[in-house]
Amino acid sequence: MKKVLAVTLFYLSFPFLAKAQEMNKFGAGEIHGNFQMMAQNYLVDSTIGAKEVSEKIRMNSFANLNYINGNFKAGMRYESYEKALLGFDPRYNGSDITYRYATYTNDDLEFTIGNYYEQFGSGLIFRSYEERGLGIDNAMDGIRVKYKPTAGVYLKSVIGKQRFYFAKGEGIVRGLDAEFNLNEILSTFLPEFNPEKARYTYILGGSMVGKYQADNDPIRILPENVAAFAGRFNFISDKFNFYTEYAYKINDPSLTNGFIYKKGEALFVSANYSIKGFSLSASAKRVDNMDFRSDRNADVNNLTMSFLPAISKQHTYALPAFYPYATQPLGEIGEQFELSYNFKKGSMLGGKYGTLFTVNFSNANNLDTTQTGNEQGYTAAFFTKGDILLYSDLNFEVVKKISPKLKTTYTYMYQVFNKDKVQNVSGYGTVFAHIAVFEMQYKINSKKTFRAELQSMRTKQDFGDWAVALAEYTVSPHWFFAALDQYNYGNAIVEKRAHYYSGSFGYTKNATRFIVGYGKQREGFLCVGGVCRLIPASYGLSLSISSTF
Amino acid sequence: MKKMKNSSLLLFGIFVAFTFAACDEITGPYTEEVNVTEGGRKILLEDFTGHNCGNCPPAGLEAIKLDSIYKGRVIVVATHCSFFADTNKTGKLSYNFKTPVGDELDKFFNIETAGLPKGMVNRQAVDGDYGIFSNRLLNYTAWSSSIAMELNKKTALNLSLSKSYDTLSRNLNLDVEIEYLEKGNINQQLVVYLVEDSIINWQKWYGHIPENVPDFAHRHVLRTSLNGAWGDRLSGSVKSAGRIISKSYTTTISSKYKQKKCYIVAFVQNNLTKEVLQVEEIKLIE
């Protein structure tokens, strides 16, 4: 009840604040927001494994409202899951205000109360973020202060608890991050030095994050306060960019690491060189017992503090993305390389309109570990790889414009995916797949475009061979129509050689979109950014509406 | 403004101090002697599992460990449910552990979609919120803390079971007596389960060799309920302290179950929140 009262006062104060501001020179505030709704009706289909859903129709929706007036910002989100679409965690159930905040900014100081999202460095020890399409939201609820005491110094501190579906996690999260842009700092001592015109930029950063969770365990002696530290360095020049970040975590026995008391660490290094028309990049990552969450008993994507995305290329076509890699936070070592070259217009390989060529390779292995047989769990060699290959892929892509109207893309990929280890299942082994994709886009006139994709995946493992055909017709600025068939023609079980066909069309006006779809969705992983969720097979009609105002 | 900035710097300083000071490095010992407090309150630990669930055996081992630590104070029921308990037509993993009661609990508590293994301690919600957002499915590593906290709560009522059982006809007469130690809620149910221990059959177990264990001992398996998934309502609007309610049940134990391994688990729950207030067990054959 107290909470309701506080919220009421909080919102009722808005018009007064607005009034007060009106009297000032700032003028009245602004209100903006967005709205999104996804609904699906579920039909049964035994060949693809689409099960009966007793509600028949399920719907996820949310709306954000943000109010800005000068230095003052406030807002909220209302979420509704009646009931959550298949593939979303059922703990998203019902409707409520799940996010509300107020922020005040004054010169170099910013103060936020309520909910907020924040990231320190690349997120190795702390990232609070949302991926609504995946049902991931570990928003903080508490206080955040950002402060810039002098040019080039950026401080951030956070304290609060993380969101856990419609509740909050048990652990209290405290964190501090400092970033130093050496060029900007230098400019305060050397007024003639202009950081924007400098040839080289150096940025240093450091963060520390602690969590508190009471030890009510009658058997184990658990650390109630667990801290993690990270340091980063970034060097940037016109053509060259080098970034590295190292993180360290003290003993953090948890469900995911099997309650071992080993320290955790992670190292991420990335370097790239690029000039107009050419780029070369490389990155490497080593992760060792670095699953960091604000609740030691949390699993799946719940209450994560560390953000450890895979470094392999993020594929966008359906079949190359069929087996998406996800970092193994308990232990992995891997690297990635990419070379990209744009053959100029008029050159031999470039042809009349130029040709873009990209080759990419990535690899991830387990760590080289020795079990200790005690509470430390294991020890791991720092530089040597373990002998289990988790993931590897080598891919080539050529984008070739043949005429002003016709553009084609050719992709080939060889992929090795250790399904058992990556998806924590058993009995599937490792998948070896050859994948080819051909895409063409033909511009009929300035408004109408036809696009088609043909994809093939050959593999002897798991579901066997797949073929995908997609045709899309768009009429700018309002309409699109698409038809898709995914055919599992090589499934070892003959009855499961199903066609997963679907059709959709959409209408867009400014920032409002309606999309209607009908068809079969195969079981699989939906990934946004580096994070994935498992979507069970489904069949039926879907509707989505989104709008920004 | 200057003042505000100074105070914010101070705030930063405090955060720094907090975070640095807040480091609990454990160098051993890693475990402590469990202090089992005296009291009449017993705890129902429900382990939701399935023979196809390769990650479930560690949860089962945790249940056995807690059962032995809190000798007699924790009563374990393993409920096989969700697609993890689905059966092959023949051969391994073809034995059906599923029950209508398990299916009903699965549906009500959304167990399948939350994934296995999961458990409930007295069906308590983590944060005491029993609204539609209630969350009571615990990962097995959280069971011990939850049990320790539950044991510290007051005992609301005493449950005593007595039976007469005929091993030939397999007829069971069960008497349940409920004695209120404090005022009881209007909406309470008495639930009576039949549980069979140590059923030897197949189980998938990741990381174990072999992975498909042919002779796994399935402990504390829920077989059926004598009075449905949610039991019988206890009559009387307000149950004042000192009041005694008695219930009797008669049933025939199916010959499919090994009677020497069977026991009865009875518990009283608040039917609105589904919180379990007290639980008791009795073996069919002493």
Added chain:
Amino acid sequence: MKAKKITLLFLFICALLSVNAQNKIPAVNVKTIDGATFNTANMVNDGKPIIIDFWATWCKPCVQELTAIADLYEDWQKVTGVKIYAVSIDDARNSARVKPFVNTRGWEYEILLDPNADLKRALNVGDIPHTFLINGKGEIIYQHAGYAPGDENELYEKLLGCINPEVK
């Protein structure tokens, strides 16, 4: 409890309806491709229009759109003086990839990095691509979600419209 919250929501909306919508760009800190912290309040173009385009290296229609506009950008700049900010929402997995990606394609946009979607959230952007057109006074006068080939023509018409208000 729930009903009360819905009432609150309603109250909140009513309270805010009395407020004028002016559509300014909110002030949010993002990063430039050179690592500097950049406040979006500093998105200025000497009284000429600005386009903000949200994209990511993994977003196909976004790359399509920016590729299409890249061929026209020089002409657009000559006629309207427009400046385009291409805001990448790539997270830590891909943010190091943004600069090589842009350079190889020879894009001339002002590239900003928004790895934790702070600006995206402040502008209430849902799915990407999402494009905003801001006139010389700093007001958002048009926005568009999604991309179909040819959409750049509509954007250009709107851009011309904000240079010469009589052309609609």
